[in-house]
Amino acid sequence: MSEILRVENLKKSYDGFLAVNGVSFSVAKGELKALIGPNGAGKSTCFNMLMGQLKPTEGDVFFEGEKITGHKPRDIWRRGVGRTFQITGTYQSMTVIENVQMALMSHHRKIFSIGPRAWKLYREEAFEFLETVSMQDQADRPCSILAYGDLKRLELAIALCHRPRLLLMDEPTAGMAPTARVELMQLVADIVRDQGVSVLFTEHDMDVVFAHSHHIMVLNRGELIADGDATAVRNNPQVQEVYLGGGTLFKEESHA
Amino acid sequence: MAFFLAQFLTGLANAAALFLVASGLSLIFGVTRIVNFAHGSFYMLGAFIGIYLMEILPGAVGFWGAILLTGIAVGLIGAIVEMVVLRPIYRAPELFQLVATFGVILVIQDLALMIWGAEDRLGPRAPGLRGVWRIFGEPVPKYDIILIAITPFILFALWYLITKTRLGVLVRAATQDREMVGALGVNQAWLFTGVFALGSALAGWGGALQLPKGGADLLMDFNIIGAVFVVVVIGGMGSLPGAFIASVLISVLNVFGVTYLPQSTLVLMFVVMAVVLIIRPYGLLGREEVAGEHGQVGAPETPIRPYGPVGQALVAALLLGLALLPLFVDQFMLILTIDMVIFALFAASLHFILGSGGLVSFGHAAFFGGGAYAAALLVFHTDTPMELAFLFAPLAAGLLALGIGWFCIRLTGVYFAMLTLAFSQLVWSLAFQWRAVTRGDDGLVNIWPSDWLSGTETYYYFALILGVGGILFLRHVIHSPFGYALRAGRDSARQAEATGIDVKRVQFAAFALAGAMAGLAGGIFVFAKGSVFPTELEIAKSFDALIVVFLGGVKTLAGGVVGAGFMTVVEDWLTRLEYWRLLLGLVIIAVVIVMPEGIVGTLRTLWRRIRHTDEETV
Numbered sequence: 001m002s003e004i005l006r007v008e009n010l011k012k013s014y015d016g017f018l019a020v021n022g023v024s025f026s027v028a029k030g031e032l033k034a035l036i037g038p039n040g041a042g043k044s045t046c047f048n049m050l051m052g053q054l055k056p057t058e059g060d061v062f063f064e065g066e067k068i069t070g071h072k073p074r075d076i077w078r079r080g081v082g083r084t085f086q087i088t089g090t091y092q093s094m095t096v097i098e099n100v101q102m103a104l105m106s107h108h109r110k111i112f113s114i115g116p117r118a119w120k121l122y123r124e125e126a127f128e129f130l131e132t133v134s135m136q137d138q139a140d141r142p143c144s145i146l147a148y149g150d151l152k153r154l155e156l157a158i159a160l161c162h163r164p165r166l167l168l169m170d171e172p173t174a175g176m177a178p179t180a181r182v183e184l185m186q187l188v189a190d191i192v193r194d195q196g197v198s199v200l201f202t203e204h205d206m207d208v209v210f211a212h213s214h215h216i217m218v219l220n221r222g223e224l225i226a227d228g229d230a231t232a233v234r235n236n237p238q239v240q241e242v243y244l245g246g247g248t249l250f251k252e253e254s255h256a
Numbered sequence: 257m258a259f260f261l262a263q264f265l266t267g268l269a270n271a272a273a274l275f276l277v278a279s280g281l282s283l284i285f286g287v288t289r290i291v292n293f294a295h296g297s298f299y300m301l302g303a304f305i306g307i308y309l310m311e312i313l314p315g316a317v318g319f320w321g322a323i324l325l326t327g328i329a330v331g332l333i334g335a336i337v338e339m340v341v342l343r344p345i346y347r348a349p350e351l352f353q354l355v356a357t358f359g360v361i362l363v364i365q366d367l368a369l370m371i372w373g374a375e376d377r378l379g380p381r382a383p384g385l386r387g388v389w390r391i392f393g394e395p396v397p398k399y400d401i402i403l404i405a406i407t408p409f410i411l412f413a414l415w416y417l418i419t420k421t422r423l424g425v426l427v428r429a430a431t432q433d434r435e436m437v438g439a440l441g442v443n444q445a446w447l448f449t450g451v452f453a454l455g456s457a458l459a460g461w462g463g464a465l466q467l468p469k470g471g472a473d474l475l476m477d478f479n480i481i482g483a484v485f486v487v488v489v490i491g492g493m494g495s496l497p498g499a500f501i502a503s504v505l506i507s508v509l510n511v512f513g514v515t516y517l518p519q520s521t522l523v524l525m526f527v528v529m530a531v532v533l534i535i536r537p538y539g540l541l542g543r544e545e546v547a548g549e550h551g552q553v554g555a556p557e558t559p560i561r562p563y564g565p566v567g568q569a570l571v572a573a574l575l576l577g578l579a580l581l582p583l584f585v586d587q588f589m590l591i592l593t594i595d596m597v598i599f600a601l602f603a604a605s606l607h608f609i610l611g612s613g614g615l616v617s618f619g620h621a622a623f624f625g626g627g628a629y630a631a632a633l634l635v636f637h638t639d640t641p642m643e644l645a646f647l648f649a650p651l652a653a654g655l656l657a658l659g660i661g662w663f664c665i666r667l668t669g670v671y672f673a674m675l676t677l678a679f680s681q682l683v684w685s686l687a688f689q690w691r692a693v694t695r696g697d698d699g700l701v702n703i704w705p706s707d708w709l710s711g712t713e714t715y716y717y718f719a720l721i722l723g724v725g726g727i728l729f730l731r732h733v734i735h736s737p738f739g740y741a742l743r744a745g746r747d748s749a750r751q752a753e754a755t756g757i758d759v760k761r762v763q764f765a766a767f768a769l770a771g772a773m774a775g776l777a778g779g780i781f782v783f784a785k786g787s788v789f790p791t792e793l794e795i796a797k798s799f800d801a802l803i804v805v806f807l808g809g810v811k812t813l814a815g816g817v818v819g820a821g822f823m824t825v826v827e828d829w830l831t832r833l834e835y836w837r838l839l840l841g842l843v844i845i846a847v848v849i850v851m852p853e854g855i856v857g858t859l860r861t862l863w864r865r866i867r868h869t870d871e872e873t874v
Binding site for chain 2: 103
């Protein structure tokens with residue numbers, strides 16, 4: 001498998017404090033890869049540097065072999081990277097389907113068009129994306145009254161509009177009910193399989209991580225301490241030590 | 257050199273009152289998020305009440321006692337205003353409260369006129385401090401020296417209050433996150449009332465303290481409010497030391513300006529503010545406002561839709577009525593309707609960037625007046641045919657908006673609003689002071705339409721077609737992808753940027769379009785009146801538009817137009833009466849309290865409630 005994303009020696013310092021300290025890794029095409037770590041490990045900082053919301057202090061990010069370090073989020077999106085956020089930021093004053101249509105208008109470069117009526121544009125196409133995430137029944141509801149889990153699914157539909165080849169998902173299931181978590185991650189896994197999209201996601205729920213990801217990276221205090229498949233990460237003594245605090249329960253579970 | 261020093265000391269002395277008033281405004285804004293336009297009115301009340309008390313209380317003890325009591329009295333008035341006018345509308349959309357405070361200005365103006373009369377009053381001299389002291393041979397009033405001496409104590413007292421007392425802790429906490437403070441069991445209503453009273457008291461003290469240097473008159477509320485906002489913004493909203501530095505900076509610059517560059521005085525402080533904001537977008541000591549930090553209060557906006565059959569029929573009926581109007585009414589009504597159409601287009605253009613874009617402009621008159629002046633100047637100086645000059649109005653206003661927008665768009669929130677205000681003041685002072693070209697306050701006259709348009713009835717149709725056409729065009733744009741992108745950027749800039757939308761560029765384009773449409777309104781205006789004066793560029797003109805947009809309803813599409821129609825009619829009725837300001841102020845306050853979503857918004861909610869369809873659109 002060839003790589004789609006490569007990160008080299010990424011660093012971010014805040015007044016001398018290294019939130020991310022020399023992280024290097026890569027994501028392969030068609031891979032579902034998790035980035036885990038305790039709170040404050042630097043996961044979100046890492047993500048924000050990948051997508052351009054933050055400028056790295058040092059290091060580089062390559063997407064499909066091209067350097068995207070320090071580019072603006074919208075430029076990185078144009079190249080084919082989609083993103084969902086830890087706290088959703090959908091458009092409150094629009095309906096569910098209009099949220100998707102908005103992303104499609106951007107995809108079709110219609111942002112500065114003042115001719116057509118926006119709510120008629122790409123409605124069919126938007127509906128298909130809503131079907132992908134099973135939100136078609138709520139297409140015409142105002143976005144402001146959606147349940148949180150539905151917002152997360154809507155956000156995923158929006159992120160798919162530009163047919164991204166890489167999806168960055170920051171805690172996609174945070175704040176969701178357990179059953180909804182499993183469903184959402186199953187959905188992401190299906191998308192990875194069917195559309196050949198690569199996904200890099202951060203997550204706190206270990207069930208989700210071990211059930212769905214092909215590879216797992218562990219970040220601790222800004223440094224990558226493990227990068228491998230589930231078994232390797234489970235058996236990594238350093239991971240057990242710093243991240244799981246010698247989590248015996250976890251180990252037993254893995255043998256079960 | 258000695259003269260220089262004396263000038264400097266005068267500036268420092270002037271800073272004392274300015275700082276007091278500004279710190280009050282800063283406190284109120286920080287905690288309650290209310291842009292309190294009525295703050296100048298409390299300053300004026302302080303001056304009048306101060307004179308009254310000083311007349312009763314004799315001697316030095318009486319003088320200083322009177323000042324102290326004045327602050328307390330004004331603070332009490334502030335508390336009453338907060339409880340009666342502002343408390344019912346805290347859940348209204350952001351900045352809605354500024355409309356209410358505007359009503360308060362009008363009410364206080366007429367009350368002051370009723371109680372104290374129209375005559376300017378000289379302030380009493382401070383007992384024992386009548387003469388001057390000589391500093392390096394230059395005379396400096398003793399009272400100035402005393403003011404300079406006590407200013408640091410005022411700063412220290414406020415600083416102590418804010419950083420060391422329990423009230424101060426609450427104020428700072430509420431400034432950062434008022435929801436959290438509420439959740440921790442602090443009675444927000446009383447905290448807000450207390451802070452508003454304290455802020456008003458500070459304004460009252462400022463008004464009383466400046467009495468021996470100035471006096472009291474009915475214009476001081478408007479005269480100081482501009483300077484106060486400038487000071488607060490230059491210093492950084494919510495920063496007391498910033499307000500202090502800015503007060504000194506502005507006061508000293510003003511004194512030197514009067515001496516060395518008299519023609520600069522009207523605009524100097526706005527130039528300083530523009531420069532500061534361009535270099536430091538959050539003022540000297542202010543900190544960046546994190547997007548969404550304070551959250552959107554009130555119900556979220558409902559998705560927009562073009563009108564259904566009922567709405568379309570109503571609009572068609574209205575348009576038909578307007579088209580047939582000349583058959584039924586006299587010339588006076590036609591002219592009033594032309595005014596209404598012009599104002600409606602002007603308000604709709606502001607509403608476009610304010611409602612859909614979330615960009616609150618305090619200087620939209622620059623484009624209305626700018627368009628009017630552009631056309632008038634062409635006709636006046638080069639005898640350009642009216643048709644060509646008319647086309648030039650929206651064009652010139654659009655270009656002006658491109659220029660001003662280029663600086664302003666990078667700012668957000670109140671800072672954006674204040675920078676637009678600064679630029680509109682620059683444009684105003686250009687029209688006011690560049691007499692060779694604009695004839696100053698004599699205005700440009702004899703700007704009449706071509707012969708084929710010169711009848712009132714003909715011009716009525718001309719205004720109607722272009723005005724209504726402009727409004728419908730703006731509505732169409734709101735429903736287009738561009739309008740949606742504008743709203744997307746307002747709802748969540750982060751999400752918009754992460755899906756390829758260049759939010760600032762969209763806002764920039766929208767700002768220019770709004771400017772051009774305001775210029776179109778200005779073009780219709782100038783040929784309707786046959787003249788244009790600098791008043792069309794004044795702050796008051798910008799605020800007129802702002803107020804009708806809020807009164808009509810920010811979160812509705814028809815708000816600007818309906819608000820403008822409402823205001824034109826109400827003003828036409830009320831201004832025939834003696835105390836029309838009082839009545840207009842009360843009407844505004846009443847509308848604000850009864851209809852916190854604006855006229856259109858509240859009617860819509862009522863309509864939904866009647867039809868029981870509000871489940872999905874809460």
